[in-house]
Amino acid sequence: xxxxxxxxxxxxxxxxxxxxxxxxxxxxxxxxxxxxxxxxxxxxxxxxxxxxxxxxxxxxxxxxxxxxxxxxxxxxxxxxxxxxxxxxxxxxxxxxxxxxxxxxxxxxxxxxxxxxxxxxxxxxxxxxxxxxxxxxxxxxxxxxxxxxxxxxxxxxxxxxxxxxxxxxxxxxxxxxxxxxxxxxxxxxxxxxxxxxxxxxxxxxxxxxxxxxxxxxxxxxxxxxxxxxxxxxxxxxxxxxxxxxxxxxxxxxxxxxxxxxxxxxxxxxxxxxxxxxxxxxxxxxxxxxxxxxxxxxxxxxxxxxxxxxxxxxxxxxxxxxxxxxxxxxxxxxxxxxxxxxxxxxxxxxxxxxxxxxxxxxxxxxxxxxxxxxxxxxxxx
Amino acid sequence: xxxxxxxxxxxxxxxxxxxxxxxxxxxxxxxxxxxxxxxxxxxxxxxxxxxxxxxxxxxxxxxxxxxxxxxxxxxxxxxxxxxxxxxxxxxxxxxxxxxxxxxxxxxxxxxxxxxxxxxxxxxxxxxxxxxxxxxxxxxxxxxxxxxxxxxxxxxxxxxxxxxxxxxxxxxxxxxxxxxxxxxxxxxxxxxxxxxxxxxxxxxxxxxxxxxxxxxxxxxxxxxxxxxxxxxxxxxxxxxxxxxxxxxxxxxxxxxxxxxxxxxxxxxxxxxxxxxxxxxxxxxxxxxxxxxxxxxxxxxxxxxxxxxxxxxxxxxxxxxxxxxxxxxxxxxxxxxxxxxxxxxxxxxxxxxxxxxxxxxxxxxxxxxxxxxxxxxxxxx
Numbered sequence: 001x002x003x004x005x006x007x008x009x010x011x012x013x014x015x016x017x018x019x020x021x022x023x024x025x026x027x028x029x030x031x032x033x034x035x036x037x038x039x040x041x042x043x044x045x046x047x048x049x050x051x052x053x054x055x056x057x058x059x060x061x062x063x064x065x066x067x068x069x070x071x072x073x074x075x076x077x078x079x080x081x082x083x084x085x086x087x088x089x090x091x092x093x094x095x096x097x098x099x100x101x102x103x104x105x106x107x108x109x110x111x112x113x114x115x116x117x118x119x120x121x122x123x124x125x126x127x128x129x130x131x132x133x134x135x136x137x138x139x140x141x142x143x144x145x146x147x148x149x150x151x152x153x154x155x156x157x158x159x160x161x162x163x164x165x166x167x168x169x170x171x172x173x174x175x176x177x178x179x180x181x182x183x184x185x186x187x188x189x190x191x192x193x194x195x196x197x198x199x200x201x202x203x204x205x206x207x208x209x210x211x212x213x214x215x216x217x218x219x220x221x222x223x224x225x226x227x228x229x230x231x232x233x234x235x236x237x238x239x240x241x242x243x244x245x246x247x248x249x250x251x252x253x254x255x256x257x258x259x260x261x262x263x264x265x266x267x268x269x270x271x272x273x274x275x276x277x278x279x280x281x282x283x284x285x286x287x288x289x290x291x292x293x294x295x296x297x298x299x300x301x302x303x304x305x306x307x308x309x310x311x312x313x314x315x316x317x318x319x320x321x322x323x324x325x326x327x328x329x330x331x332x333x334x335x336x337x338x339x340x341x342x343x344x345x346x347x348x349x350x351x352x353x354x355x356x357x358x359x360x361x362x363x364x365x366x367x368x369x370x371x372x373x374x375x376x377x378x379x
Numbered sequence: 380x381x382x383x384x385x386x387x388x389x390x391x392x393x394x395x396x397x398x399x400x401x402x403x404x405x406x407x408x409x410x411x412x413x414x415x416x417x418x419x420x421x422x423x424x425x426x427x428x429x430x431x432x433x434x435x436x437x438x439x440x441x442x443x444x445x446x447x448x449x450x451x452x453x454x455x456x457x458x459x460x461x462x463x464x465x466x467x468x469x470x471x472x473x474x475x476x477x478x479x480x481x482x483x484x485x486x487x488x489x490x491x492x493x494x495x496x497x498x499x500x501x502x503x504x505x506x507x508x509x510x511x512x513x514x515x516x517x518x519x520x521x522x523x524x525x526x527x528x529x530x531x532x533x534x535x536x537x538x539x540x541x542x543x544x545x546x547x548x549x550x551x552x553x554x555x556x557x558x559x560x561x562x563x564x565x566x567x568x569x570x571x572x573x574x575x576x577x578x579x580x581x582x583x584x585x586x587x588x589x590x591x592x593x594x595x596x597x598x599x600x601x602x603x604x605x606x607x608x609x610x611x612x613x614x615x616x617x618x619x620x621x622x623x624x625x626x627x628x629x630x631x632x633x634x635x636x637x638x639x640x641x642x643x644x645x646x647x648x649x650x651x652x653x654x655x656x657x658x659x660x661x662x663x664x665x666x667x668x669x670x671x672x673x674x675x676x677x678x679x680x681x682x683x684x685x686x687x688x689x690x691x692x693x694x695x696x697x698x699x700x701x702x703x704x705x706x707x708x709x710x711x712x713x714x715x716x717x718x719x720x721x722x723x724x725x726x727x728x729x730x731x732x733x734x735x736x737x738x739x740x741x742x743x744x745x746x747x748x749x750x751x752x753x754x755x756x757x758x
Contacts, residue, residue, distance in 0.1 A: 032493050052477035054435055098431035100479040106493055107486045114411050114485055130530055132523060139518040144511060151509055163625050166545035246542050
């Protein structure tokens with residue numbers, strides 16, 4: 001009897017929790033102005049709603065899972081996902097087989113398209129919240145690339161006060177997005193500007209310029225040859241000289257850092273190791289240059305032997321930093337693991353950061369930037 | 380017989396023209412990277428395509444008209460619109476009753492939502508083309524408004540060279556969007572930065588700063604009272620002091636202009652007439668403050684009699700400029716017409732510009748900015 005009562009009590013308690021979670025749905029912070037849906041609840045469930053009176057089937061497609069919505073008598077389809085991880089997620093709706101953005105959200109470039117995004121509030125959201133602190137600016141910088149023979153664009157964060165004291169020079173962090181993303185990612189879903197604003201206001205990071213370029217760069221196509229990435233050349237020969245001309249930078253290697261996420265981590269590691277005269281600090285967020293190979297790294301051949309002399313690496317690199325979410329796919333666990341093993345074997349100093357309960361997603365990278373930026377330019 | 384031949388010839392000739400137009404569809408410049416559709420042809424027709432295998436009915440909704448698409452055996456729906464005016468248009472798709480953005484385009488804020496936009500190349504597109512000239516920057520400026528008790532944002536264009544010579548001070552144009560648009564409109568679909576870059580490079584306009592704020596501003600809601608717009612207070616008491624602090628401005632009235640489109644034209648006319656100590660030039664693009672009333676204007680009462688003394692207005696305003704598309708809806712023709720009649724009657728000097736073959740749309744406003752900016756700050 002007591003046992004039965006307990007079960008009833010537990011069921012009742014569970015029902016109450018569910019009820020609270022059901023009733024505490026709030027419009028997402030990524031919604032378009034005035035839009036009620038999508039909503040997120042305290043469990044991290046995402047609830048969407050769309051008028052589609054003639055549709056046969058409408059689904060919410062998020063986190064690799066499709067959830068069927070149900071239609072009411074007015075033709076409005078509504079439904080919710082399972083709980084999602086904290087942080088930012090790309091998603092879409094599927095209406096009778098058409099994959100389309102949810103007209104309720106703002107749009108973000110990721111997964112190779114401009115599409116819907118949603119924010120599940122995180123415990124540590126204060127790190128990247130818009131607060132009453134001095135704010136830097138994010139500027140669009142257009143430039144013509146002679147290498148790619150095309151107009152390109154980067155975004156440049158200048159710290160609070162940059163425009164006021166026009167004599168101060170600043171160190172620069174070059175910060176790259178991942179695959180199927182672009183130069184808008186870090187300042188939009190990455191919230192890089194707010195992270196820096198908050199760190200600088202708290203005296204946790206030194207004021208710095210952050211340059212966010214597009215990691216896809218190819219020479220004009222020649223015949224049927226597969227286009228070869230020339231991002232390294234564009235960054236070294238075009239972007240850095242442009243930034244050092246257009247902005248008040250400290251232009252020596254000690255005051256220049258480079259970091260990236262996923263594909264960007266891979267790219268920027270190659271770039272710093274090829275150009276140690278240009279950069280003194282590296283950050284790899286959810287990625288390393290041995291990707292996708294998780295075998296033991298042979299330092300004699302890996303990146304042309306650039307990690308073979310561990311002491312030389314230690315001498316030249318001030319901050320060597322790696323970050324990874326605890327819920328990342330196996331391939332990242334294994335490849336970053338193999339890379340760390342190599343660093344240990346070579347006696348190379350590095351910092352490793354684990355982002356709790358996050359996958360290969362933007363909360364991992366926001367946290368990584370938050371941690372990494374605090375270590376820069378402090379020697 | 381000759382007559383019949385002529386008809387055949389005409390039909391044949393027409394068919395050829397149609398055939399050329401059909402075959403010269405090109406991906407729109409507003410497409411997402413790598414997307415083939417939507418396309419635009421030389422007639423200005425818009426052709427869209429979307430995979431929606433289970434849908435019953437799919438439509439293209441552009442220019443207030445819905446066009447049915449047709450489905451092929453693969454489930455891909457395709458169809459085209461009638462010829463559209465040159466310039467930029469908002470549009471959407473309708474899938475079984477759901478109004479959604481076209482996943483092929485980039486997204487723009489207008490018509491009260493972030494949604495699809497398409498560019499029909501105009502004869503005078505060089506005015507706002509991205510060219511090999513020095514480019515200014517567009518920066519995001521966050522600020523907390525004590526009046527609205529909310530974070531707000533404006534975008535600020537600084538001309539080429541702003542960061543290089545850090546002693547030069549610049550005049551400022553405050554430039555406002557229309558109803559159901561926001562602070563992103565002028566630098567995105569308006570191409571204000573490219574228009575200024577091109578004018579400055581051609582020595583047609585003096586280098587100036589352009590500030591693009593959000594015209595919607597309300598005090599925190601109090602009870603059930605209808606919120607009262609406080610944009611004028613925000614602009615005068617918060618935005619202008621912020622800009623004069625953050626940027627190297629010439630901060631006297633002679634070096635400050637204000638302009639807006641549609642609702643923004645209405646708002647900014649009120650603002651300059653209430654603050655002639657702050658601004659010396661006005662531009663009204665497709666709008667005037669008598670809107671929606673097209674009756675003869677009584678200058679004794681209109682805007683508290685601010686136009687009653689025509690000589691005083693002439694003395695204080697350097698440039699009084701009005702622009703209108705030749706295909707604008709009747710209400711704008713009539714209200715702007717009534718306003719011009721009042722100016723004539725009062726002997727107030729003004730410039731009137733007609734944008735050929737454009738309606739209440741962005742090409743009218745791009746052209747207006749192109750003309751208006753050339754007249755500013757030249758006394």
